[in-house]
Amino acid sequence: MSTTAESGPQPNDINVNPVEDSDALLRVNGVTKHFPIKQGILFQRQVGAVRAVDGVSFSVSAGETLGLVGESGCGKSTTGRVITKLLDPTAGEIIFDGKNIADYSRSQMRSIRRHVQMIFQDPYSSLNPRHTIGTIVGAPFRIQRTKTERGIKAEVQDLMARVGLNPEHYNRYPHEFSGGQRQRIGIARAVALRPKLIVCDEPVSALDVSIQAQVVNLLEDLQSEYNLAYIFVAHDLSVVRHIADRVAVMYLGKIMELTDRDSLYEKPVHPYTHSLMSAVPVPDPHKEARRERILLTGDLPSPINPPPGCVFHTRCPKYRAVLSENDKQRCRSEVPLLEPKSPGHFAACHFPEIRTDLATAQDAGVAGR
Amino acid sequence: MSAEPVEVRVTKPETDAYLSVRDLRVHFPTADGLVKSVDGLSFDVHRGEILGIVGESGSGKSVTSQAILGLHKGSRARITGEIWLDGQELVGASEERMRALRGDQMAMIFQDPLSAMHPFYRVGDQISEAYRVHNKVSKAVAKKRSIEMLDRVGIPNPDRRYSEYPHQFSGGMRQRAMIAMALVCDPKLLIADEPTTALDVTVQAQILDLMKDLQREFNSAIILITHDLGVVAETCDQVVVMYGGQCVETGTVDEIFYEPQMPYAWGLLTSMPRLDRSRQDRLQPIAGQPPSLIQVPKGCVFNPRCAYQDKVGGDVCRTQHPELVPLSTSSTHAVRCHIHPEERRRIWADEIKPTL
Numbered sequence: 001m002s003t004t005a006e007s008g009p010q011p012n013d014i015n016v017n018p019v020e021d022s023d024a025l026l027r028v029n030g031v032t033k034h035f036p037i038k039q040g041i042l043f044q045r046q047v048g049a050v051r052a053v054d055g056v057s058f059s060v061s062a063g064e065t066l067g068l069v070g071e072s073g074c075g076k077s078t079t080g081r082v083i084t085k086l087l088d089p090t091a092g093e094i095i096f097d098g099k100n101i102a103d104y105s106r107s108q109m110r111s112i113r114r115h116v117q118m119i120f121q122d123p124y125s126s127l128n129p130r131h132t133i134g135t136i137v138g139a140p141f142r143i144q145r146t147k148t149e150r151g152i153k154a155e156v157q158d159l160m161a162r163v164g165l166n167p168e169h170y171n172r173y174p175h176e177f178s179g180g181q182r183q184r185i186g187i188a189r190a191v192a193l194r195p196k197l198i199v200c201d202e203p204v205s206a207l208d209v210s211i212q213a214q215v216v217n218l219l220e221d222l223q224s225e226y227n228l229a230y231i232f233v234a235h236d237l238s239v240v241r242h243i244a245d246r247v248a249v250m251y252l253g254k255i256m257e258l259t260d261r262d263s264l265y266e267k268p269v270h271p272y273t274h275s276l277m278s279a280v281p282v283p284d285p286h287k288e289a290r291r292e293r294i295l296l297t298g299d300l301p302s303p304i305n306p307p308p309g310c311v312f313h314t315r316c317p318k319y320r321a322v323l324s325e326n327d328k329q330r331c332r333s334e335v336p337l338l339e340p341k342s343p344g345h346f347a348a349c350h351f352p353e354i355r356t357d358l359a360t361a362q363d364a365g366v367a368g369r
Numbered sequence: 370m371s372a373e374p375v376e377v378r379v380t381k382p383e384t385d386a387y388l389s390v391r392d393l394r395v396h397f398p399t400a401d402g403l404v405k406s407v408d409g410l411s412f413d414v415h416r417g418e419i420l421g422i423v424g425e426s427g428s429g430k431s432v433t434s435q436a437i438l439g440l441h442k443g444s445r446a447r448i449t450g451e452i453w454l455d456g457q458e459l460v461g462a463s464e465e466r467m468r469a470l471r472g473d474q475m476a477m478i479f480q481d482p483l484s485a486m487h488p489f490y491r492v493g494d495q496i497s498e499a500y501r502v503h504n505k506v507s508k509a510v511a512k513k514r515s516i517e518m519l520d521r522v523g524i525p526n527p528d529r530r531y532s533e534y535p536h537q538f539s540g541g542m543r544q545r546a547m548i549a550m551a552l553v554c555d556p557k558l559l560i561a562d563e564p565t566t567a568l569d570v571t572v573q574a575q576i577l578d579l580m581k582d583l584q585r586e587f588n589s590a591i592i593l594i595t596h597d598l599g600v601v602a603e604t605c606d607q608v609v610v611m612y613g614g615q616c617v618e619t620g621t622v623d624e625i626f627y628e629p630q631m632p633y634a635w636g637l638l639t640s641m642p643r644l645d646r647s648r649q650d651r652l653q654p655i656a657g658q659p660p661s662l663i664q665v666p667k668g669c670v671f672n673p674r675c676a677y678q679d680k681v682g683g684d685v686c687r688t689q690h691p692e693l694v695p696l697s698t699s700s701t702h703a704v705r706c707h708i709h710p711e712e713r714r715r716i717w718a719d720e721i722k723p724t725l
Contacts, residue, residue: 072540159523178658179426208425208596213640213654220651233567240650242642265644279574281599282645283638285622288603295578297573299539 024059026083027231030358031056031092031102033075037304052078054238054253055092057338065223065230067244067261069237069276073300075253076233080199083231084118087107096197114144117190121202122183127174133160133185134170138278140192159188163218184218191222198227205241216243237280241265249273252303252311255338259345269341269352271318272343309310309333310350318351326352386413386453388437388475388558393450393460395429395436402663406432408614410451411693414607416557419581421605421622422594423637425659429614430594434560436460437592438477440698454558466661473503476551480563483544486535486550491530493519496550501552518549522579541572545579550581557583560592565600565602577604598637602626607701613660613670616693618687620702630696630704630713632675635721646725653724669707677716681707 007162034049053075059065068076081087083094085101094102101112117140120126127136129237137159138152147155156169174182183203190198203219205210216239221227234240240247241261248258249272257270268274275294282288296315299308313319323331327350336348395407401564407429409638414420422430423507435441439451442464452459455472459467479485487495496518497511508647512531519527522545535543551559561580565573584591593605601608603620608625610618610633618631636655642648657674660666666673668687678686685707695703696710706713 061454071571090616180658208659210425210636210640210655211599211658213642213652214656215655216642218654237570237644238644241644241648261648275571277644279570280644281574281577281597281603283598283602283626283641284645285602285626288599293574293578295574297575299541299572300569 007116008033023061025062025064025097026060026231027093028059028079028083029057029093029095031079031082031094032090033078033087034090048223048304049308051253053082053089054306056250056253056255058248058255058258059227060065060197060231063223063227064246064274065232065244067240067247068231068233068238068250069247070250071276071300072235073252073303074250076235076250077201079250080118080201080233081229084116084199085112086118110144114140114193115196117193117195117198119183119186119190119198119200119203122206123179123186124174124206126186127182129174132171132173133165133177136185137188137192140189144193145192147354155192156188159192163188163191163222164214178211180207180214183207183215187222191226191228194226195223195228195230199231199233201233202229202235203232205234205236212239219243237277249276252301252306254348255309255346256312256349257345257347258338259347263345267345269345269354270347271353272312272314274353275317307332310336310347310348318353323351348357384413385415387416387455388414388592389451390433390437390463391451391453393433393436393452394448395432395441396447398445398447399663405614406662407667408615408665409434410609410611410614412607412609412616412619414558414592416590417584418607419586419591419593420604421585421601421608422592423596423598423608424611425603427659427662428611429662430611431562433611434477434562434592434594438475440465442467443576469503472556473554473561474556475558476554478544478547478555478559478561478564479552480566481718482540482547482567483535484546486543487537490534491532492535492538492546493533496546496553499550500553514551515549518553519546522546522549522552522583523575524549526670538601540568541575544568544576548576548579548583552587555587556589558590558592560594563592564593564594566595566597573600579640580604598626598641610637613665614662615670615705617671617705618703619693620700624702628702628714629717630702630710631671631706632677633671634709635717636674639721639724643725644693649724669705676720677708680709680712680716 011041031053032055034051035052036046037048037050039047056079058066068079070076078087082089087103089102093100094101096112096116104265134156137156141152141155149347157170160167165181165184204215207215220243223230232240232244244261246260247264249256251272257264257268258272268277275296278294294317298315301314307314309332319328319331330350336350338346338348341347341352391411393407393410402610410433414421424430436448439459441448448460450460493515496515500511500514503703514530516527519530524530524545525594538546546643565576577600589644595601605622608614608620608622612633618634625634629638639653640655642652655674660670668689669691672678672686691705691707693703693705
């Protein structure tokens with residue numbers, strides 16, 4: 001069971017700090033995004049903030065896929081949007097290719113956009129219904145002025161063929177395509193300028209299973225062909241396990257656990273990761289019947305007023321069942337930092353579950369190798 | 370105005386099932402042509418049993434459930450076939466008759482509880498209303514009953530929650546309130562249309578647990594419509610796999626997951642990444658796109674995407690429509706495929722199962 005050998009194309013992602021990897025393509029350091037809540041009609045004053053993302057740090061190397069998983073409202077999509085600067089961060093650094101783009105203006109961002117692209121969740125609302133496919137996929141070339149008008153058409157038709165669309169459909173409109181085909185159009189647009197990083201925000205969750213597999217395979221092919229780095233935002237843990245090299249688990253705006261794929265799925269140390277994995281139903285009736293479930297009670301607390309200390313303690317099964325009163329006090333008052341619990345395995349928990357046996361992980365529906 | 374059944378048979382089919390659907394067809398005439406959303410679907414659901422209907426979007430799963438509830442009455446839909454609910458035929462039933470049954474004998478849980486609830490009315494009042502439509506009781510009694518139901522489905526502080534509005538509930542709580550609303554009249558048949566698709570996995574696990582508990586408690590029949598095979602494996606007893614408006618394979622949950630025989634069912638199982646198996650390098654998707662329901666493929670509805678047509682001689686797959694054939698006379702496992710059963714069994718055992 002080697003965790004280092006398969007942890008990704010870059011062997012140096014086992015490092016001490018998640019952001020100390022100096023030659024990474026993207027380093028995100030303490031990024032925070034608070035949406036102000038305002039009151040008053042003429043003179044608005046801020047009365048609070050939705051802490052959508054609260055001090056998130058990680059790095060992504062060239063050609064690597066980082067999965068961002070969590071429940072809805074945990075800030076995974078906001079993180080993706082802050083990295084592409086569709087939203088400006090409240091605080092923190094976003095270092096892309098050695099430049100801190102956190103404070104870049106729109107015009108400064110234009111040169112960066114060539115290298116950082118995005119694929120959206122909903123293939124229906126992310127394509128302009130009044131533009132043809134040629135216009136949509138050709139837009140990046142026109143904006144960046146990298147090609148002549150004739151060159152654009154040839155390039156777009158090449159791209160369409162590359163993502164599995166018929167190049168003769170150049171002049172068709174989005175409504176003439178099915179959901180899976182539309183998602184391919186969005187992918188063609190994102191890879192048009194050969195970016196270095198693509199933020200994929202739930203790219204397959206709106207698609208049927210059989211189509212989902214086609215799109216996942218396409219994303220993997222494009223990655224190896226163009227050496228793309230992906231930030232793969234998704235709530236589906238099985239898809240993330242398939243595509244990601246490293247995975248960050250988010251909860252209420254914070255990263256709870258960050259490590260390479262195999263250690264995360266085989267030896268999760270954070271109680272939240274554990275419960276998340278045990279909740280995924282597996283398509284095997286006998287295994288389902290035998291499986292022990294860690295049921296989380298209640299809902300996600302409000303990010304306007306997150307719990308003090310560890311944000312997860314209100315729903316934590318370990319906090320409720322195992323910990324002593326003294327330990328509980330620590331969970332309630334002290335914010336756990338994202339620290340390495342074993343080499344390359346980061347978790348934000350005072351009482352992580354360091355396991356030597358694999359039995360529990362298998363109960364949680366994760367196969368040993 | 371309402372759809373007239375072509376043939377009204379007054380004899381009930383020989384079955385003790387609570388709900389039995391026979392050769393149901395729901396067709397919608399449109400400007401582009403006739404959309405055959407459901408085309409010849411038959412199944413039975415017994416009390417105390419959960420039937421899962423699986424399929425991709427556009428396979429006709431939701432239209433089936435709407436037809437059972439009579440929600441197409443008064444629309445342009447052409448509905449033929451028979452739906453028997455506890456000895457009553459529903460396709461030819463009047464709108465008033467259906468209204469009396471809906472909520473009382475059968476109820477539905479929708480996918481998106483935010484759009485299924487009225488945003489201007491308090492959650493509790495909406496549940497009470499559903500109760501008072503079918504029971505001649507005072508408002509106070511209805512309120513008491515609603516609070517009981519809210520409590521039963523696991524909503525904390527049901528007294529206070531009773532007078533809150535849907536937007537004040539979280540997604541999971543709203544779905545619990547929907548379940549309370551559906552169960553308030555103690556229906557014998559519950560249709561859940563993608564009840565957990567809009568929810569997170571942790572909340573999904575809670576809701577599925579709740580549904581299983583309630584089912585045992587009330588001994589009701591449940592139809593669970595979903596696209597998630599994991600949810601089916603966890604909750605269902607019987608499964609109907611739909612494709613292009615038809616049932617392509619049906620059987621017990623064990624038969625569908627451990628001995629599937631239809632290439633489409635194989636495709637579904639191989640195309641999904643699974644947490645319970647070691648990771649594969651590549652997923653094996655089903656090639657092509659789901660069929661158009663206006664121009665349903667000739668022959669087997671799955672033939673344009675099927676990789677096993679060479680197992681059948683000639684162009685039978687493209688010209689002859691296969692029947693849904695039970696594997697044996699006593700078996701519930703039935704498959705709509707031209708490939709010889711022995712050959713199918715061999716392909717599953719030798720080629721598909723090892724790759725999973």
